[in-house]
Amino acid sequence: MDCKQATEMMVARLDGHLDDGSTVLLEAHIGACCSCQAEWRSLQRLDDLLTTAPMVRSPVRLRVQVMTRLQRREQARRAIVGSTTLALGTITLMLLLLAPVLLDLLRMVGIAPTLLSAGPETVVQLLALMRTMGRALLVLLETFVTPLAALSLCSLALALALSRLWTGAVSRLRTES
């Protein structure tokens, strides 16, 4: 047995993984080798130092800190989900309301090449196009002031206010409990 093997066996012995036969061999080597004797002593000292060291107790505030951070993170997450839902809802509503106007506009884009290649009649047709666009703009404005659109926007705002109130009440209840 060389000294390197002996050190490996010493570590195995500290962990209780050395069989009886190997333990006898190791002890014989330690008895005959001064440097291994010193190494075994220092390994035992280290093992004793680490084995007897107690756990470091956590600060009492740790649980409260974790829970506070968790609540803040959940609130932030809810705010992001809420605002994304609101934004998506508004976009969908706007698209639904503006769908007829958008379809008209798309149709106009479709006939644009014909207008350009029509020669002298282009000016007349261009005027017609501008008139149509003016009408489209009027429809757009009318849509905005339609009672139905105003009602939808109001209910959206009401839903937002209620959800905020609800979130506030729930987090207050959680903090109290």
Add this chain to the structure above:
Amino acid sequence: MGPGGVIRVITETEWIQQARSGDHVAFGRLVQAYQTPVYNLTYRMLGNAAEAEEAAQEAFLRAYTHLRSYDPQRPFRSWLMAIASHYCIDQLRRRRLTWLSFEDEIAVPENPVEGGLVQLASDLPNPESVVTQQERAVQIQTLLSTLSPVDRAAVTLLYWYDYSYEEIAETLDLTVSAVKSRLYRARRDLAKLLEEDGENGLQTSD
């Protein structure tokens, strides 16, 4: 496992189930049950109270986020310790990178009890013992700080958590033979350092 242990496991399983469905109170109970083991690990790894506290908080928050991926067949404690160990290993690697980028001469590790003496989880009989315990605590942290992050985690899990080589391997994503050789090398080096300290009379003041 005695009857008390069985009750604890049942209760713990319920807490985990409830926490999984978003119950903060149940998760709070898990934090309460495991705060000292998690904090001890982060403290042994990072070596100072402020960073250990922050890391322990982060480990619990990560555990909450990934609670759905937790396999109930595995002990919750091992799963939690794996999260805390990996977080601390990352922090230590990042810390080393920061040091290297500053090119400072940082050969001596910082005082491990800087920022307040640590509270040890044992009943100490008298003030003299408190002093000795604190000196030993400093000595242990100084020794641990000389190890690489992964070796530090392996030694901590072996000595403070009575983990087997297999459990350490699973926690740190290593092979069992890699754990054996890391633990062998780490303890050989630490014993040498301890011996040198003893010769220089640095370890404890009489």
